[in-house]
Amino acid sequence: MEITHTQFKHCDVLKPKGRIDSASAPIFSDAINAITEEGRFRIVIDMSELEFISSAGLRVLISAQKTCKRYNRGEVVLATVPPVIMNSLELAGFNILFKTYPDVLSAVGNF
Amino acid sequence: MAFRVFPGDYASLAEIATFVRQVSIAAGFDSNTVYQIETAVDEACSNIIEHAYGGEHRGDIECQCEITAHSLTITLKDHGKPFRPDKIAAPDLKAPLKKRQAHGLGLYFMRQWMDEVHFEFMDGVNVLTLIKHLPG
Numbered sequence: 703m704e705i706t707h708t709q710f711k712h713c714d715v716l717k718p719k720g721r722i723d724s725a726s727a728p729i730f731s732d733a734i735n736a737i738t739e740e741g742r743f744r745i746v747i748d749m750s751e752l753e754f755i756s757s758a759g760l761r762v763l764i765s766a767q768k769t770c771k772r773y774n775r776g777e778v779v780l781a782t783v784p785p786v787i788m789n790s791l792e793l794a795g796f797n798i799l800f801k802t803y804p805d806v807l808s809a810v811g812n813f
Numbered sequence: 814m815a816f817r818v819f820p821g822d823y824a825s826l827a828e829i830a831t832f833v834r835q836v837s838i839a840a841g842f843d844s845n846t847v848y849q850i851e852t853a854v855d856e857a858c859s860n861i862i863e864h865a866y867g868g869e870h871r872g873d874i875e876c877q878c879e880i881t882a883h884s885l886t887i888t889l890k891d892h893g894k895p896f897r898p899d900k901i902a903a904p905d906l907k908a909p910l911k912k913r914q915a916h917g918l919g920l921y922f923m924r925q926w927m928d929e930v931h932f933e934f935m936d937g938v939n940v941l942t943l944i945k946h947l948p949g
Contacts, residue, residue, distance in 0.1 A: 721830070724859040725823035754830065754848070756855045757918035764915045771910060786848040793925055794918055795906030 705733045713744035713813040715781075715806060719751040722759030731762045734778075738769050743776025746809040750782035760794055767799060777801070781809035815878045821862050821891065822869045829858055829876060833887065836878040840885045841947060849926035850885070850945055856919035857889055857941055865893025865939055882947075884928070889941045895934040896941075 703726040706717040714737045722730050737745060745766065763778065770776040779801045783791065791797055803809035815836050819825040833854045837847040858874055866872050875890040904917040923930050929944035 721827055723823070723826045723830075723855055724862070725826055754851065754855075756826075756852065756859065757915075757922060758859060760918055761915035764910075764913055767910060768913075786845060789845065789848070790852065790922070793922065794904075798907075799910050799913065 703729060705730065707733060707737070709742075710810060713746055713810055714742055715746045715748055715810065717748040717751065719753075721754040722752065722762070723754065723756045724758040727756075727758035727762050730759060731765070734762065734766045738766070743770040744813045745770060745776070745778045746781050746803075746806060746813075747778060748781050748806050748809075749784060749787055750806075752784065752787060755787055755790060757794070760790070760796065763796070763800070779803060779809050779812060781806045814880075817876050819858075819874045819876065820870070821866050821872045821874050821893075823859070823862060825874070826855055826858060829874070830855060832876065833878065836880070836887075837885060837945075840880045842885070842945070846945065850887070850943075853923045853927050853930075853943055854887060854889070856922050857943065860896065860919055861889065861891045861893065861939070861941075865891045865896050867894065884944055884946045887943045887945075889939075889943070891939045892937060893939060896932060896939050898932050 703718055703720040708715045716733055767778045770778050781803045783802055817832055819829055830851050834851050837850045861874055872892050877888040879886045901920050902917050904921055927943045928946045931942040933940045
């Protein structure tokens with residue numbers, strides 16, 4: 703998995719490409735932690751090139767959302783979620799925990 | 814019938830996914846169902862490495878796929894500790910964020926997305942059978 707990080711004035715966009723499974727979830731987690739450790743808690747996950755996410759990846763998302771929403775200091779939102787991955791998110795009940803946007807621009811505009 | 818043996822490492826998961834995806838496509842499943850089968854097998858193999866073997870590099874995962882006229886049967890075998898699915902609490906999918914537990918989702922995915930999930934422990938071997946019926 704490759705992750706691209708773009709920093710904007712009001713938020714950060716992370717774009718993981720490929721698979722997030724038990725092998726790559728720690729890399730995904732590290733990428734998010736690197737942002738929150740800078741005191742930045744408004745994060746867009748651009749899923750347009752994500753092919754697969756397992757429960758290991760979902761655990762990273764839950765943990766990140768807990769960190770970012772603490773003290774109302776920010777939020778993790780999801781953009782361009784492929785339909786098969788949306789099925790996983792819905793089955794896991796994540797649709798009530800994360801806002802989703804059809805494109806990165808509107809997700810960035812949320813902040 | 815297709816059979817492969819993979820090292821019980823997280824690095825094997827992508828290769829296992831490719832193998833299972835190819836078999837699922839050959840069996841005639843649509844792309845949504847192929848993703849569901851791939852997820853179930855990924856979760857099963859992650860559980861084997863984490864719970865049965867207690868970590869990476871401790872044993873192999875045997876993966877056998879059999880396509881019949883009506884279904885795909887995937888059998889996963891490992892030589893780790895007996896896996897006790899009844900010890901895994903079901904996730905509370907309606908819990909608010911603060912109370913949301915991140916564990917238990919893997920087994921939940923397997924049970925939701927496969928038509929049959931059977932765990933057995935025989936002669937020191939965990940045998941997990943995942944069955945998906947073909948539509949129609």
